[in-house]
Amino acid sequence: MTVQQKIENLREELNNHNYNYYVLDNATISDFDFDIKLKELEKLEKENPIFFDANSPTQRVGGTVTKNFKTVVHKNRMYSLDNSYSKEDLLDWEKRVEKVLGSSDLEFTCELKFDGASINLTYENGKFIKAVTRGDGFQGDEVTNNVKTIRSLPLSIKKDFISDFEMRGEIILPLDGFNKMNAERLENGEEEYRNPRNTASGSLKLQDSTEVAKRPLDCLLYQVVTSERKYKTHYESLENARKVGFKVPNTIKLAKSIDEVFEFVNFWDAKRHELPYETDGIVIKVNNLQQQEELGYTAKAPRWAIAYKFKAEQVSTILEEITYQVGRTGAITPVANLQPVQLAGTTVKRASLHNADQIEKLDIRVHDTVFVEKGGEIIPKIIAVDFTKRSENSQPTQYATHCPECNTKLVRTEGDAKHYCPNQFGCAPQITGRIQHFISRKAMDIDGLGGETVDLLRKEGLIQNYADLYDLKVDQVIPLERMAEKSANNMIDGIEKSKQIPFEKVLFALGIRFVGETVAKKLAKHFKSIDNLMAASLEELINVDEIGDRIAQSILDFSSDLGNIQLIDRLKSHGLQLEVSAESLENQTEILKDQVFVVSGVFHQMSRNELKKAIEDNGGKVSSSISKKTTFVVAGDNMGPSKLTKAQDLGISIISEQEFIDKIS
Structure with a gap:
């Protein structure tokens, strides 16, 4: 046996022992023999x-030090999930799904x-x-060396799965560990760690992977993301992922109806x-992957x-004081300052009171005794007052009339839930908040500049708005607290x-009220x-x-x-992109202006996402469901029969993938 064969055999044997112990919970060798x-x-x-291999079992013990975690754009966006809190919410969701698909033939x-x-x-x-x-969701930090230390995660898999793919999962810290x-x-x-979730998340950003390797982290997988159409259902893809070594929890269940979901x-x-x-x-x-594509996002x-x-x-505690926070738009949020209390693994001292109406x-x-819970188990909120414990001398709350920061009189327009401070250019939290929003990841994504630094720059009189950032010089920044020459250069770069x-x-970075990411894209395009x-x-x-x-x-x-x-005007003079670039406009036309398309079925020349982008690039609108407003249905293989029937009943033109391509060529 050659040295290379011996190395490869040992790697395969150790990988199998890892899988048996950390995934199947069935040790086939003693710890001592494994270490030998x-x-x-x-x-x-x-x-x-x-014969070095970055995915060898020897690489799981750590040893790499990462000082700065590289930001990486996701190939496929990681979306959030909509939440429901009752069975009525789930029934409503089922109805929406059936309406879009035009079918009640569903499996879940x-x-x-996982937390x-x-x-x-x-x-x-x-x-x-x-x-x-x-x-x-659009980009995150690369933590490869740290994740590699998690023993339940396969570093190489058998070839009877999919060649190129992404696995989505959750890094957790089991309660015993x-x-x-x-x-x-x-x-x-x-001091003790507060809860497993935050400890697991913090572990991924430790600079020394040797320290990460000492922590009993686990990785539970829940989604395969691939362009290959090897599997027809989500359940089938996960079952096969489990067979090739991924730790897919065996608690997953197929449900043939919403009653089985309940x-x-x-x-x-x-x-x-x-x-x-x-x-x-x-x-x-x-469950059906084609139906998932039909439903979209x-x-x-999703x-x-x-x-x-x-x-x-839920827990009860004493409300000690009500204070007021000023947001970047001038919105005033009342905050309950509480007697500290343990709730869902964390110490809660503050809770949002939302607005005067609440x-x-x-x-x-x-001084009321109040009941507190974590809304969606994330943000603490007061849900009720224990009136049996209220003092006889208690006085109703008088809502703030002036800004707590600049003392400007607050305004509240009809139909608006919140009060606002109108002093947008002279109120410190608004100034800082707008600049912090401007530099954030989803906006201008400025490296080397964080929220604390923005606040420091404002206090030092170097900036009063986001346009001032572009006038900053390295020699102005270096004297600031905790600022070295390299940091200053990184910021200016x-x-x-x-x-x-x-x-x-x-456009999103400008912080125009009610103009979020999605609205900014629509406005920029139009x-x-x-x-x-x-x-x-x-x-x-x-x-x-x-746009309403x-x-x-x-x-x-x-x-x-x-x-x-x-x-x-100042941003223009500094050369920011305040119009759609020529490159972006190159492939855009108005050929499909005022036309509404529904895309349904499986396609061969273009992916579903490419089809939708082509519709939008040519001035058309993509809709998820067929209605009287629909102009065309682009139909691929296996189009849902109910959608086909609905389109025919409404007299809507049904075109093939090739006919669509011809239309925009």
């Missing part, structure tokens, strides 16, 4: 570096919703390539506390999946590079430049798809403000 074989492999690899998968850190794993030719955190870690910390006189929900609502890890709900997905979440959240834990509705007063950020992101947008009338704005009165009026208010006009 691992040391033998380490020695052979060290003596024969020509039910999976436990950990979301991760995207890339495999090419059966080899693990990289791991990237969810981040903002978490409790052992805390016991050790207490013994060493250190049975799964009821079972785990009662049994979830017996699980070895934390879970906060159930994820229900449409909203701006934030239409084919929904999370059912278990009833949140305070009045619940009759919330200072990051600001300079942001001038290449495309118009739609710049008006093509900031000048066209700011010159638009109310009628022109409302005529844009999905409220958004239109907000844009008009922004465009007519002298301070904003001056800011835009």
Whole structure:
């Protein structure tokens, strides 16, 4: 046997032992014998570096130090999930799905919703390539070296699966391991970790992978993302992923009806506390992958999946004080300052009171005993007052009349839930908030510049708005607290590079009230430049798809403000992208203007996403369901029969993939 064969045999044997122990929970070798074989492999690899393999079992012990985690754009966006809190919500979701598909022939998968850190794993030719955190869904941090230390994760797989794919999953810290870690910390006189979820997430960003390897992290997988059409259902793809070595929880269940979904929900609502890890709900997905494609996505979440959240834990505590926060738009948010209390594994000291109406509705007063829960088990909120414990001297809450930061009188327009501070250019939190929004990842994505630095720059009088960023010089920044020459250069370089950020992101970065990411994209596509947008009338704005009165009026208010006009002029002078680039316009036409398309079935020359993009690039609109407004249905193979019938009943033209391509050529 050659040295290479011996190395490869040892790797395969150790990988199998890893799989049996960490995935199947069925050890086939003692820890001592495993360590002996691992040391033998380490020695052979060290003596024969020509046979190095980044995915060898020896690479799981860590040793790599990562000082800066590289930001990586996801090949396929990692969406959030819509939440539901009742069975009525699930029934409503089922109806929406049936309406879009035009069919009630549905099958679902039910999976436990793991409480950990979301991760995207890339495999090419059966080899693990990289791991990237969810981040903002569009891009995340590469944590490959740290994730590689998780023993239950296969670094190479058998070839009878899919060649190139991504696995989505959750990095978790099982409760036993978490409790052992805390016991050790207490013994060493250190503070305990608060909860498994935050500890798992924090572990992924440790700089030394050797330290990560010491933590009992696990990786539970829940989705295969690939362009290959090897499997017809989500369940089938996960079952085959399990066979080739991925740790897919065996709690996943097929449900033939929504009633079977309810049975799964009821079972785990009662049994979830017996699980070895934390879970906060159930994820229900449409099982058929073609139906998933038909359903598509909203701006934030897949239409084919929904999370059912278990009833949140509640505690009671004392409301000690009500304070007020000022947001970047001037919106005032009342905050309940609470007597600290343990809730769902964390110490809660503050909770949002939302607005004056909510305070009045619940009759919330200072010194009340209040019931607190985590809405969606994330943000604490007050849900009720214990009136039996209220003092006789209690006085109703008088909502703030002036801004807590600049003392400007607050305003509240009719129909608006919140009060606002109108002093947008002189109120410190608004100034800082707008600049922080401007530099954020989804907006200008300026490297080397964070929220604390923005606040420091403002306090030092170096910036008062986001246009001031482009006037900053290295020698102005170096004297700042905790700022070295390299950091200063990185900041100025990051600001300079942001001038290449495309118009739609710049438009979102401006912080126009009610103009989020999706609205900014629609506006950029329609008006093509900031000048066209700011010159638009109310009628022109409302005529844009999905732009209503409220958004239109907000844009008009922004465009007519002298301070904003001056800011835009300064951004133009600095060379920011305030119009759609020539490259983006190159392949765009108005051939399909005012035409509405529904895309249905399986296609061969273009992917479904490519078809939708081609429709939009040529001025058309994509709809998820057939209605009287539909102009054409682009039909591929296996188009749903109910959709076909509906299109025929409404007299809508049905065209093939080739006919569509001919139409835009």
